[in-house]
Amino acid sequence: MTFTAETLERTELRGEPDWLRQRRRSALEAYERLPIPSRTDEEWRRTDIAGLDPSQFAKFEHANGAVADERELPKGVIVEPLSAAVMNHSALIEPLLFSMVRPDRDRFAALHAAFFTGGNFVYVPDGVNIDEPILGQHFSHESGTSVLPHTLIVAGKGARFNYLDEYIADGDDEAAYRSGSAEIIVGEGAEVGYVAIQTWHFADQRARLAKDATLKLFNITLGARFSKTRVEASLMGPGATAELKGIYFASGDQFFDFHTLQDHQVGNTTSDLLFKGALQDVARTVYAGLIRIEKGAARSDAYQANRNLVLSAKAKATSIPMLEIDNNDVRCTHGATVGPVDPNHLFYLRSRGIPEMTAKRMIVQGFFGQVLDRIPFEQARTMIENELESRLG
């Protein structure tokens, strides 16, 4: 079986609404039309995808939106697998699905849009606050499969909640193709916390913020031998604030590639980005981020930082923080660092009798602490701390 039109006619997709079937077909056309990104494309220059052939993994695995949350939700709130939601709430979903994660962006995005299965639909109506975080889990158990869940999150006016997306693979089995994406629509005055913990290959996380909306997005990348993650926020209304934070820990021969975008469409908007990564063994990471301030977006305030802690001689970090500023009445600052553990810090700890390995580990934990402390709910924080701990070894 391959990624073809016949595959789209499979029974489980046949029942979908016409608009979605049409959308899948046009995404498939884009997939067939678009070339494999080459090293001459700026976005892929530093990314080696020679060994990656999704068509090897054309057997689908159903990671169908296990919403690991059984408790009662306030009235009007929808938390459903996306596959069910497109049937039950078609009118709500149609204008939003793939409005931000564009299928024609590249071959992999097209593939994802054509064949996605699983993922969740979260809808929180105007004025509804949910204190406990909503949890979504996406599993990949089998090898040789493709797992392509897609999550759509919609926050109504003044809604407030936290959501955790957890992408889980059994072991570090590489014989699979996994792509998990999320679209987040934050309505006027709403406040959304979104945390994604991923060990997968591709992730497109894209948010749109209306007037006075607040987004706190945390991307934690720990896994997959190869991963390409895009985190993008468009600030569409004045007073919008996006906090985009990332942690990555790469070891062995892992390769992580991050693209971020802080897209200030209008003025009086704020974005604050901090991606911190630690690398060991022969791991490599690439961070390329852009702050884009549109012409009319006066009084925007944007901050972008990428910090890399290189723990071994053979690990390699590339950092490309970019600015495109089309308005003078702004405050934009960015910074990037790549460096080893500060020998003074190490010396300080060792002089207090702490063994070198433990000292190094404490420094890494401290390094990540700055981001971890900002995660808006305890559950995700603990989970990530444990994950990091086990990997630091």
Add this chain to the structure above:
Amino acid sequence: MATQPKPVDVGSDYKEKYGFFVPEDYVFKAKRGLNPDIVKEISFMKGEPEWMTKFRLRSLEIFRKKPMPTWGADLSVIDFENIFYYLKASDKQSKSWEELPADIKATYDRLGVPEAERKFLAGVSAQYESEVVYHSLQKELSAKGVIFLDTDSALREHPDLFKEYFGTVIPPADNKFSALNSAVWSGGSFIYVPKGVRVDIPLQAYFRINAENMGQFERTLIICDEGSFVHYIEGCTAPIYTTDSLHSAVVEIIVKKNARCRYTTIQNWSTNVFNLVTKRAMAYADATMEWVDGNLGSQITMKYPSVYLMEPGAKGDVLSIAFAGKGQHQDAGGKMIHVAPNTTSTITSKSISKAGGRTSYRGHIKVYPGANNSKSFVKCDALLLDENSRSDTYPYNDVDADNVTLGHEATVSKVSDEQLFYLMSRGITRSEAETMIVNGFIEPFTKELPLEYAVELNRLIQLEMEGSVG
């Protein structure tokens, strides 16, 4: 490629500011366009050895094969077939100021070359068109064994030294414009500083463009032997014309063990010039290379002075300012390539955009495997003077070695209301206050210049600031 050159708005007061125009009077002017015959003709006119003719022809082949760069500024309006690749303004080099033709002198008077000569009492190598026509070198320098010639004379007079280094830092195949320069180069400076010799007085050359549709392809080669020091200053202005002119220079510098070289440029081409320059230095053990690079004029500048840090202890420094006014795009920056361990580099960039101008910082820090314990720091500050202007920052940082510390910082801001209010409350007009703030902003750059140049730069900034409505 578009055959219709883009109309250029250069501002009506440009002529009064620093644009001027002298009627053409050329001894030899090659045909427009680019083909092997023209390249052979240039080489023949110059009486070059065969290896150079072959080098030019090979470079032309490379130029033809290389695609136009698709990044950076829009270069599609350049019409390579509509350019004069060689002109010779007078038949022999003048040895003294008095011998120069009157119209050339008139041009230089506007530029202030005689003053510079009086003040420096040093070698002035001023370039009018493609050939160095005025050249004086202090006896003192010759006595020390310092060679300071135009590049064509150097090829004739020091063929072995020339051949040993020419094209070794920037090979023709480096990029499309270095290939073009290698095929049609003419003029430029050649400097050799022997072992242990310190040249205390800056060596200067003025470069000029003065013909419609004329490309200027000077080629500069500087060799600092072990333990030597030289400061070379290149300043440029160009008269105003309405069709696009192309300036594509290649500057190669070799800084040997313990030597230090500083290369200062104030580039002020008129706003219809495409300025596409490749500048690169190789710094060996404990050597220091400093680029001080100011870009004010031109329509489009793409220039990224670079230092290859080849041996332990080498140090590279780029200090760059860019000012983009109406219709201008300054795409400038710097590159530091760390090849050896214990090497250090810094890049400081200051850019100012005004009246719809666009400045882009584009830089690359590359630390190769084995270049352990290297340090690099990049700082970019951008000032946007009005809401129509634009500023970009594209820093590429690749680290492949152990124990490397790399930092990058950038800020973008406007002239702060507090600063303006403070100055204006003391009776200073708004435009004066803005000029003062801008001059303060680029002060780290200005203070590295010799006094005369600092004064000239401040004056230019003042003219640029007055030149449009704020």
